[in-house]
Amino acid sequence: MTSFYHKIQETALRSLDEYGRKYKYIQNVTTSVQTNTGKKVTTSTEYNIIAVKSSYSVKEVDGERILMSDIRLVVAAPLQFIPRIGDIVVIEGKSYKLLNYTPTQPSDVIINYQFQLRG
Numbered sequence: 854m855t856s857f858y859h860k861i862q863e864t865a866l867r868s869l870d871e872y873g874r875k876y877k878y879i880q881n882v883t884t885s886v887q888t889n890t891g892k893k894v895t896t897s898t899e900y901n902i903i904a905v906k907s908s909y910s911v912k913e914v915d916g917e918r919i920l921m922s923d924i925r926l927v928v929a930a931p932l933q934f935i936p937r938i939g940d941i942v943v944i945e946g947k948s949y950k951l952l953n954y955t956p957t958q959p960s961d962v963i964i965n966y967q968f969q970l971r972g
Contacts, residue, residue, distance in 0.1 A: 858962040862930060865965050866903075869929040873905045876926070877943040903929040904968070906944065919969070924949060926968040929955070942970055946949060 879902040885894045904926040914921050926942065940951040949970035957964040 858960045862962050862964050866929050867874055869903050869905060869927065869965065873903045873927075873929065875901050876904055878902045878934070879941040879943070879948075880937060881939075882943070898934075900933055902926075902942070903933070920971065922972065923952070924970040924972075926966075926970060928966040930963040930965050932966070934967065936968070939941070942968065944970075947972055 867924075870909050880898050880900070881895050882898070883893045884896045886892070887894065907925045907927070909919050909921070909923055909925055911920055911921075924944065936951060936954045938951055938953070941948050942951060943949075949972045951968055953969040955967045957967070
């Protein structure tokens with residue numbers, strides 16, 4: 854079964870590579886806290902992701918969990934990192950916060966991810 858899902862993952866990656874775009878993905882990690890000031894020291898790591906951008910349908914928008922202005926990204930897997938809520942995706946020069954993500958994972962293989970972003 855696993856080899857079947859690896860083939861699906863490869864097909865999804867080829868499709869996203871052909872029809873998607875590269876976006877900058879930024880993870881900010883608190884590496885330490887200064888003892889004299891209590892200020893957090895943060896390190897940023899940037900990655901490139903390949904994704905297709907879309908919007909949510911009117912039926913999906915509830916005005917709280919999903920807003921009309923939210924962006925849906927279908928992101929190619931595998932990733933070089935583990936997504937975290939609060940990470941940043943830069944689209945056309947504007948930063949969007951990762952609110953939610955869902956892997957498409959019918960087995961031990963992740964086919965792709967769906968990211969919900971808010972600016």
